[in-house]
Amino acid sequence: MQLKTTILNPIHREMKAKMVDFGGWDMPLHYGSQLDEHHRVRNDAGMFDVSHMLTVELKGESARPFLRRLVANNVDKLVQPGKALYTCMLNPQGGVIDDLIIYFLTESHFRMVVNAGTADKDLAWMQARRDEIDPKLEIVSRRDLAMIAVQGPHARAKVWQVIPGARGETENLKPFQAAIWGEYFIARTGYTGEDGFEITLPSQHAVDFWRALHTAGVTPAGLGARDTLRLEAGMNLYGQDMDESTSPLESGLGWTVDLKSDRDFIGKAALLEHPVTRQLIGLVLTERGILRSHQKVVTSHGEGEITSGGFSPTLIQSIALARLPLEASAGDEVQVVVRDKALQAKTVKYPFVRNGKSLI
Template sequence: MTELQQTPLNATHRSLNARMVDFGGWDMPVNYGSQIDEHRAVRTDAGMFDVSHMRVVDFTGDRARAFFEYALANNVGKLQTPGRALYSCMLNSNGGVIDDLIVYRFADDNFRTVVNAGTAEKDIAWFGQLNAEGGFGLTITPRRDLAIVAVQGPNARDKVWQVAPSTRSATELLKPFNAAKIENTPFGELMVARTGYTGEDGFEIVIPATEVCAFWDALQRQGVRPAGLGARDTLRLEAGMNLYGQDMDEDVSPLDAGLAWTVDLNSPRDFVGREKLEADGMQQAFVGLILHKDNGKAAGVLRAHQKVVTPQGEGEITSGTFSPTMQESIAFARVPVGVKPGDIVQVQIRDKALPASVVKLPFVRNGKVLAG
């Protein structure tokens, strides 16, 4: 049996009596007792997640911008100021999603990406292949010396500033999808990004692996609640955020995964997968579902791979859960083009066909219910 990989916070999670699970080959906390309480802490106050299993990769070289213009479906030409970030899919030649990632530009010759844990080695190999084939001449450096902590919630930023006051002046005016590097903090050099995977405000903080345990402990003393993979999943689903491997993969176009907004087909640049996307267009719609209640009670729980029956044909749920915020069963589904918000569809749950409403995503953002 292959030994599970561990983040630098592994012993800390275990000291907090976290329930640990195998998450794509990593030993990760699913919760620390109550997934519901962790979810609500993020929606109402502040919670923190160990996301150090994700991989930071640095890129340096004169043609770094040109490399990302070719490698990504979104356009890094939008990144004009230092620290500006962009969410994008990285596609194969068939238009399928190799990975979704965030790229940060600090200068035209200095970029950083954060890629998913389960695809990290594949991504790094793909970066290397594109770099060599295109003659970009970049130095590509996977950073195994860094950890990442996501601090999320309406009070998250204030609590980070209490723990690391020297970060405040550099990040107080930071707009969403921007980052700053701060050298003189009690925890060494930090990259503080105003990004997240919960639908709430907050920071994702890249920190030296040697300092992350002290940082985590300091945040906990300020009342930031540790949260695990369970709350991370319900939060991201409420927020309408895709999960790689469930809502898209190498066989799914971003146009069929509700990610058309991340694909720039307006600029004249060439990028990997563009030709296939333009030839095929959108083949399926990506929508939200809310299961109808039966006498005021949940009739079931929407889960991945359940069949969705519509007047236009069949579809399938890609992610589903019971929403702690809405107290409803919610899901993402890939359905035939023509299905739209306001429609009623039938979801096959065990031996029953149960009605669900089609809604526009997201379900919840910044603590407010937007769908339903």
């Protein structure tokens, strides 16, 4: 099968990236040292090609009513242009079709960013739901755009070094806000637990922008560092920490679900009818070894399973997210079965790391 490529694919190869198949996309795993890329993001600034993710525009008078029905979080929170909302799109059984970000631009124009691996499924789902409400609502797929995430304590300063004219529009952005500067859509969002921007721009400008960021001292970083950074930050990965068979309420995403208002949304009835019995909680391994997804976790309240796990370069120990019985609480001693051997671990509240500092 021919792998899909982003507009930056040639420059990744020029920079000697190790390329891998990531959900059908040819993407950089690292550019030599995954550990170095991780630490550069935590201590300085790194950049990721996230152009495989899909930007979707919703245009029409029924955009807000459509989103009220489509997603679990309440889009009525979005009243200021550029404001962003993290949410999940659920199936009627309350399972997670995808997690995504919605930006409010105008009352008749919202922007969504969905995951690469679920993009086709998401579009088909949205189009079917659109036809039930308002067939005239436009759902526009924007594969003409690229997206580059610049993350780290010095990320914003280095972006302003490259596009100084954007500073005035973006310096006072709060987290989960975006601003438009020319052809750049600059959002103060990210997937690393560090400050920074996710910048959407026309594909034809992406290579020059990437090169300029590199000249300004921003380190290219691949999927490997992106995964260890997001795990330390306690951020879910679709397909591992949640999917269509799991509720957001048992995936640490209860804060993204609005069950208080009268608004009905797809999956709400199922969430109300089926109380959760499991929760997502953090694990820290207290012995030598590496925690991985699908390893069994034995607790005094019953068994569970690791959803995401790995070595934390910041904490220099193995950490994980695990779906455990609801009775488990931070500080519990548990056992993780690794290659038929039971290793000791401790449950903790996550995130593990935020803004370069350990939180455990």
